[in-house]
Amino acid sequence: MKKFWVGFEKAGCESSTLNCIIDASVVLKWVLPDEIYQENADKLKHNFLSGEVQLFAPSFITQETANALWIAVKQRRIQQTDAQEALKFLQNIQLRLYELDWTDVSQSLAIACKIDIAIYDAAYLFLCDKIGAELITADNKLFEKAKEHFKVTHIKDYPFDI
Numbered sequence: 001m002k003k004f005w006v007g008f009e010k011a012g013c014e015s016s017t018l019n020c021i022i023d024a025s026v027v028l029k030w031v032l033p034d035e036i037y038q039e040n041a042d043k044l045k046h047n048f049l050s051g052e053v054q055l056f057a058p059s060f061i062t063q064e065t066a067n068a069l070w071i072a073v074k075q076r077r078i079q080q081t082d083a084q085e086a087l088k089f090l091q092n093i094q095l096r097l098y099e100l101d102w103t104d105v106s107q108s109l110a111i112a113c114k115i116d117i118a119i120y121d122a123a124y125l126f127l128c129d130k131i132g133a134e135l136i137t138a139d140n141k142l143f144e145k146a147k148e149h150f151k152v153t154h155i156k157d158y159p160f161d162i
Contacts, residue, residue, distance in 0.1 A: 017051060017052060017053060017054045018052070018053045018054070019053075019054045019056065019131060019132070019133040019134075020044075020053055020054070020055055020056070020133050020134050020135070020136050021055075021056050021057060021124055021127050021128050021131075021133050021134070021135045021136070022044070022055050022056075022057055022061075022095070022135075022136050022137075023057065023061070023064075023121070023124050023135065023136075023137045023138075023139060023142070024061050024064040024065045024068060025137055025138035025139045025142075025155075026041050026044065026136055026137060026138050026155050027057075027061065027065050027090065027095075028065060028068050028069075028138075029041035029042075029138060029155065030042065030045050030089075030090070031069070031086035031089065031090065032068075032069075032072060032077070032078065032086075033077075033078070036138075037138060037155045037156045040155045040156060040157075040158045040159070041138070041155055041158075043158060043159050044136065044155070044158050044159070045093075047159070048093070049093065054096060055095050055096065056095070056096045056097075056098060056127060056131060056133060057095055057096070057097055057098070057124070057127070058097070058098055058099075058100055058123045058124065058127055059097040059098060059099045059100070060100075060120065060123070061095070061097065062087075062090075062097070064120065065087070065090065066083075066087060069083035069086055069087065070083065098127055098130075100123055100126075104123070104126060104130075105119070105123070107126050108122040108123040108125075108126040109122065111125050111126055114149070115145045115146060115149055116145065117141075117142060117145050117146070121139070121142045121146075124137070124142075125146055125149075125150045125152075128150055128151060128152070129150070133151070134151040134152065134153055135150060135151065135152040135153070136152075136153050136154075136155055136158060137152060137153075137154060137155065138154065138155040138156075140154070
């Protein structure tokens with residue numbers, strides 16, 4: 001499979017902006033009601049939409065986000081129509097998505113084994129190294145395990161100086 005950036009030709013080519021990786025825990029704060037640190041996530045979204053920050057993620061963030069929305073529907077936290085509208089909104093803001101190939105996944109596996117995290121979480125960290133960006137997450141467990149080894153910020157600490 002060929003690697004590609006969706007919506008961006010090459011990571012880091014806009015030198016006047018800060019490049020960050022975000023995970024589904026942050027994206028969900030944009031679309032689910034009553035999330036903790038929602039104001040921080042909304043500030044990040046604003047900075048992205050205004051061009052101050054470029055946001056990247058592995059392409060599987062679409063499925064990971066949709067799965068969490070499905071769970072929210074099952075828990076009657078939101079309606080199915082709300083979940084579908086959320087996915088349309090997320091498509092329209094055009095995050096820069098990276099398609100991982102087998103080599104990338106192998107490197108992600110090494111990260112997962114090194115710090116004892118799920119392969120999905122490790123793929124976000126792999127992408128951080130790949131483009132020299134910082135991960136922004138709301139996942140407490142991921143943050144705690146990754147902070148000693150990777151550039152990672154918890155969404156509660158955003159905004160940081162950009």
